[in-house]
Amino acid sequence: xxxxxxxxxxxxxxxxxxxxxxxxxxxxxxxxxxxxxxxxxxxxxxxxxxxxxxxxxxxxxxxxxxxxxxxxxxxxxxxxxxxxxxxxxxxxxxxxxxxxxxxxxxxxxxx
Amino acid sequence: xxxxxxxxxxxxxxxxxxxxxxxxxxxxxxxxxxxxxxxxxxxxxxxxxxxxxxxxxxxxxxxxxxxxxxxxxxxxxxxxxxxxxxxxxxxxxxxxxxxxxxxxxxxxxxx
Numbered sequence: 001x002x003x004x005x006x007x008x009x010x011x012x013x014x015x016x017x018x019x020x021x022x023x024x025x026x027x028x029x030x031x032x033x034x035x036x037x038x039x040x041x042x043x044x045x046x047x048x049x050x051x052x053x054x055x056x057x058x059x060x061x062x063x064x065x066x067x068x069x070x071x072x073x074x075x076x077x078x079x080x081x082x083x084x085x086x087x088x089x090x091x092x093x094x095x096x097x098x099x100x101x102x103x104x105x106x107x108x109x110x111x
Numbered sequence: 112x113x114x115x116x117x118x119x120x121x122x123x124x125x126x127x128x129x130x131x132x133x134x135x136x137x138x139x140x141x142x143x144x145x146x147x148x149x150x151x152x153x154x155x156x157x158x159x160x161x162x163x164x165x166x167x168x169x170x171x172x173x174x175x176x177x178x179x180x181x182x183x184x185x186x187x188x189x190x191x192x193x194x195x196x197x198x199x200x201x202x203x204x205x206x207x208x209x210x211x212x213x214x215x216x217x218x219x220x221x222x
Contacts, residue, residue: 008151034210043115043201043213044154088154090210097142097161097205103153 006102019076023089023102030091035074038086079109117214130189134202142205143185147198192221
């Protein structure tokens with residue numbers, strides 16, 4: 001079983017839709033959870049950063065962590081064509097500086 | 112506002128050549144990383160460094176070496192380039208406990 005599983009998609013939605021992106025993980029020691037957005041031919045950029053279970057909101061983006069289910073989600077409200085990108089989840093154990101990444105989900109938002 | 116700079120965006124090299132990929136960060140981060148990214152395989156860690164002159168192998172170090180003589184610079188070396196090293200190479204830096212800052216990537220083609 002891989003440490004981090006992420007559905008690669010592709011996911012195609014109309015503009016204005018609510019998007020849900022998800023990752024599951026197997027290592028219960030993970031404490032820090034991140035979402036990166038990667039546009040085509042660019043490096044990933046940090047979108048959301050959370051510690052422990054619960055929700056964190058930033059504009060149209062909400063990151064959710066459920067440690068009991070080993071499940072994290074990223075919700076995008078009122079999705080825009082500019083949100084079209086690959087989204088990667090990432091996580092790390094508290095004392096370790098190495099991140100473990102999911103393989104990424106390709107999202108397309110159609111105008 | 113560029114924080115992690117990779118010296119080349121696109122590079123074409125011949126089989127057997129020695130290839131140097133350079134990465135510079137201006138954030139005084141201790142940790143630096145080299146990844147390659149391939150379709151369907153996600154991000155794979157090649158090498159990382161947590162201090163000057165320190166290095167550790169990642170998941171796929173074969174055929175690569177690294178050099179970190181100064182804190183801000185981390186170089187990836189392909190000793191004898193092969194066609195299976197054609198890939199997108201991403202450099203990142205970090206300071207605990209935060210996430211990575213990535214460069215824009217170098218798309219390397221070995222012919």
